[in-house]
Amino acid sequence: MKESKVLEYKESVTNQFLKTVSSYANFRTGKIIFGITDRGEYIGFNNVNQVILDIENKINDSITPKPNFTLSIQKNNTICLEVEKGIHKPYLYKGKAYRRSDTDTIEVDQLELKRLVLEGSNLSFEALESNASSFSFDTLSKILIENLNIKSVTDDLYKTLGLININDKYNNVASLLADNNNFSCIDIARFGYSINEILDRVKLSNISILSAYQTAIETFERYYEYDQIEGMYRKPVTIIPKDAFREALANAIVHRHWDINSHINIAMYQDKIEITSPGGLPSGISEFDYLENNISVLRNPILTNIFFRLGFIEVFGTGIQRIKEAYSEAAVKPQFIISDTSIKIILPVINAKPKVTKDESVIMEELKSGYVLSSSELVERTPFNKSKVIRLVNHLCESGYVYKVGTGRGTKYRV
Template identity: 50%
Template sequence: MREENKNLEFKEKISKSYLKTVSAYSNYSGGKIIFGIDDNGKVIGLEKITDIKLNIENTINDSIKPKPDYTLEIEKIEGKDCIVLSIRRGNFPPYYYNGKAYKRNDTSTVEVDRVELNRLVLQGSNLDYEEVEIENTDLKFKFLEKKLKEIIEIKELNLDILKTLNLYKNKKFNIAAELFADNNTRKFSGIDIIVFGENINKILFKENIEKKSILEQYFETISIFEKYYEYEEIIGFKRIKKEKISKEAFREALANAIVHRIWDINSNIKIVMSNDKIEIISPGSLPQGISENEYMKGYISILRNPIISNIFYRLRIIEKFGTGVMRIKYEYRESFTKPIFEIDENSIRVTLPTIETTPSSLVNGEIKVFEILKKYNKLSRKEIEELCNFNKSKTIRSINSLINKSIIKQVGKGRSTKYQLKNS
């Protein structure tokens, strides 16, 4: 049975309420409205189909400003005449109906709030939020200047360099400049950090980092990571610095949270640190035009904040744009535990677990079988038996135990049966 969804709406009768949905689809991801189907997905059909089609076309052209990009087609559905209205996402938002702009909320259509409307206006003007000019002329950039001197060896931060960095244009600073300034006068969101001990009832550290350059916020957060997740191990006569969680993965996840977050949301980046993992929650989901699959595989990169991204790139905090997820995954290539990426409608959560080259739950023969499979990837029971120097009974017992713990899996059947790590 047909069902309505975010990008599909049914209309049994013609009423002007569909114009709100035309506005919503034009402003965001596009969609279809099918006239002649009721809310339950039952095909009713329409009479005087040509007249209705012309009426819909004239009503849209008269009611939606600016004119949306759409097509109208008469189609036979289950032998009955219906009209399919296909609306594409427009290039010049916001698209208004009766002076209001709309968006889809699951299967309903609602008016956008002030923040969303401002975003649509900027988008229609081909501007990013960070580019908006501000009136404040008294911004200081001591921390930014310090890092530029350290990393790219400038002599001093002058107006010409600020122009090159796109922080100053038309004799005015922009929001990006204010975010990098030491003396933020606007109330921008910052970073909330909490460090738990053995459980959530034991808080070791808690801090809100804000009202300072986002660059300083980044480095201050890295210092907190180093305090709780770096340690030294004496090997022979040397002290070797080690990490419970990959510092490079954390740096990348933190930089991505700052660079790609939506800055007009009044919500802090949240970092939750505990014994076995770190969670980084960034406000705002993926930019328009990129799917979850493309984000996870790094196929394309759409920069929400290109000015901020460019400065972080120049300071060598991030590398090639769009490679963040792949770099985080790479840092866990030898670890049994893997990072988790969760994408919701209004946030992105990255969970970095402690690195485990061998699962801590393994005992006796399981450890040897695990290490052998990690080295050789896919082996038969006989091959595992020979490489581990186990008898048949011990080999089968160890394999079955690892399968029960969801650490290895069986591939194939009968004589072609082999085993490999689940995370391979």
């Protein structure tokens, strides 16, 4: 197996591995295999028991607080160290916290360190007391009265919604929902035939996120919905599924990092919409879990609950699946581009045609009837060898025409 975010190889035991121990304990359970080269060659140890003792002593003496870990002897006298993701964060090595970036281990920045401190204290940025001096909730009150069918809004309701803490102080979620605040909300840009042709632009800042959400929906309706006249009747037409846009927008709002002074970017094109949210996946959830397993780790549970109560989102953890379902009959599917710092969802127009090569169309033809096939099965069904099939399906996945199902040797592909 190749090195990854959760797997590292070490030929020998030096203090460098302690940075990786810090990263696994802070962010994600992972393994370090000692006695194996970066190329995967086994060299092992002659004095395995002494090496295990050295590793254990180094961790106990150098990582604060002590993480949970196990050590075991593997084949060819190599040693496996498995470090569990901990709850008493941050886990520090020489006073610094670390994280994995692909196959490298790097020091976290000050913002990430603050998040680890909050997480270790079972707190979140949204629940912290707001620095704002005054609050007005005209937009929130109006929407609550309309959507919850109540006559008036009181402080008790705000407490129930989680906007007021035990000390009767408003938190950051309250500030985000207030009519005036210090948050960067949503930046909407509509482009012509290229990114150099900007037809419309609106930056929504320092207003209730609910107002920004409504403005984004209205902008979508203005440019992607229209009436088509058929005989004596008007037929409403939506060229991008509205449910998919609403889900993607709500997802971007409730799952983003609000401690970053950055907008959610909505780029509107003639053939697609791109919604980019600051902040990657929450700690503890994989890309496969996010895209395929309907697993949702709530980064902002208070805000998510409010959007759920208002009917802006459906059941927790089903947003991605609902976006996919909106495109169930479309030839071109939505794309999900995930990095450490952002999540981008690309929603194509519903009648878009796949832009594929002749060879890629052969792969698509085998998958289009609902088959879920492995690369080996595609080799049997097509005139291509294994390396070419893998190259073709990887490009089709990057283009959003094909999805991966499963991981490792169990990976299969479907339209």
